[in-house]
Amino acid sequence: MSAPADVGHVRAGVLPAEGSRLRWALTDAATLTGRYLAHLRHQPAELAGAIGFPILLVLMFAFLLGGMMAVPGGGDYRQALLPGLFTMTMLFGLSATMVAVVTDAQRGITDRFRSMPMAPSAVLVGRAAADMVTSAITLGALLLVGLAVGWRPSGGPAAFVAAVGLLLLLRFALLWVGIYLGLLVRSPGAVTAVQTLEFPFGFLSGLFVAPATMPLVVGAVAEWNPLSSTAAATRALFGNPGWGGDSWVAQHPVLMAVVWPLVIVAVFAPLSVHRYREMSR
Amino acid sequence: MTPAVTAEAIRKRYPGSGALALDGFDLSVPPGTVHGLLGPNGAGKTTAIRILTTLLRADSGRATIAGFDVGTQAAHVRRQIGLVGQYAAVDEILDGRRNLVMFGRLFHLSPAGARSRADELLERFGLTGAAGRSVGRYSGGMRRRLDLAVSMILAPAVLFLDEPTTGLDPRGRAEVWDAVRALVAGGTTVLLTTQYLDEADQLADRISVLAHMGEVGGRVIAEGTPDELRSRVGGDRIDLVVHHPADLPAAAGLVRRVTGSEPEVDAATRRVAAPVGDRMAALAAMVHGLREEGIDAEDLTVRRPTLDEVFLQLTGAPTVEVAA
The missing domain is CATH 3.40.50.300 (P-loop containing nucleotide triphosphate hydrolases)
Structure with a gap:
């Protein structure tokens, strides 16, 4: 019997049986998802920033740059623009994930988790789940802003849901890249570098202009950019005008918008788990 | 175990x-x-x-x-x-x-x-x-x-x-x-x-x-x-601080007799210090001697060396805080 305010006589090892490992991995992941979501409630400004920046981009592209842009083969540029901006927003999530991972590592919280009898996957899955919630909120807000500035999806409800699913699938893939890079780097300076590189990576694609208008080699690279497939696929599903293109990858946007994220997850999720286990070893 | x-x-x-x-x-x-x-x-x-x-x-x-x-x-x-x-x-x-x-x-x-x-x-x-x-x-x-x-x-x-x-x-x-x-x-x-x-x-x-x-x-x-x-850096030390600088020679003589070794005398702090073997006997002899000779002592301690002194001895480095 222990007194209520007892700091505790040694009782290490009083832990659940090995058999319930999977259940505990899921419980741990859920506990950590709850932690990250509690952060959102305590820091609403951060979420507002994550939503506000892409909204600003929508307004800039729609009202400042969009007037000069033309869609090859005709069509309203704004209708083609919004799916590109939705995709770009999924890309920005990469550095958001990375910031959270680097912050935990720097504060010693990651080390504490690693010294505890927890499933290694739980920390990463918890992070991933919370970031997906944040991204879904952000994307929802952005869809509404799109509608407010005159974007009109016309592909029907099923295609609409499929398009949103493809955007979130891309986000899910990129967050594993963010987790991996966050575990790899040691300084916040590296996060700034990644944030800066997101822009050229986003522009070297079919998000905002047709790759056909780019120099030959650059255009080919842009067509094979995974972001281009997601943007082209969502344009098709939303019933918005797109750039088209003769290359194989441009002809199969929906297929590639599924394949690319799966390839990225297949590479970066195991890398992340390995890195988490072997961190600073 | x-x-x-x-x-x-x-x-x-x-x-x-x-x-x-x-x-x-x-x-x-x-x-x-x-x-x-x-x-x-x-x-x-x-x-x-x-x-x-x-x-x-x-x-x-x-x-x-x-x-x-x-x-x-x-x-x-x-x-x-x-x-x-x-x-x-x-x-x-x-x-x-x-x-x-x-x-x-x-x-x-x-x-x-x-x-x-x-x-x-x-x-x-x-x-x-x-x-x-x-x-x-x-x-x-x-x-x-x-x-x-x-x-x-x-x-x-x-x-x-x-x-x-x-x-x-x-x-x-x-x-x-x-x-x-x-x-x-x-x-x-x-x-x-x-x-x-x-x-x-x-x-x-x-x-x-x-x-x-x-x-x-x-x-x-x-x-x-x-x-x-x-104990690696030797035994205890006796520290005597006198009230009047004029008492320093007599104090040094007393410490020399009690400890059997030549004391360090610091005139600025009016301090006399020396290593000591049997701490309790030395302390008793010091108290007795001070009264006998009418020396006005401000402070008298027998102390162990500090861990700073130990560390200095072990590593040849100054105190750990300074080394860091």
């Missing part, structure tokens, strides 16, 4: 670094004791802690926690240990109570169990009043206490404290020391690193002095109780 912590001939070189961080590190800590790892920055203290807590893999050598091998039985080791690193590893955004409940859940307490354990620990560590406040607004000492409370959720068999009071003010340090003493009273074994000699003196039953010596990487250069380490 199985030692709580053992390490045998641990070697570790960080990739890309020339020197060995640890070069033949040995340690054995009996259960229920506090062991201090003392040494300057870069001596390998944190490396040793990271290896023992399964965060870092040793290049060679063997280490166990409660009989479990840190390399091959890491999962078992993690069930035995608590770790308080150099940074208070608690969630800055959440409040104190939510931190404890969250970590309690991660230690697989039931939701109700995690909540009641959180309240117990808040009470025990004097944080009940701050339970609902975001940890970002805690003082350094409060944050450390919360950190300790988190590591005590399961009352681990072995608790690792890596420089637990670095950066704290004297009051914060005293708070942490009290908390550590309470944990030890519950049966927890503590392995503590510090660069503060007085901290090792206050808390540790035994001390390992860790240092880089010349070409050799970090290893234990001396081990023992604080008293044993002190």
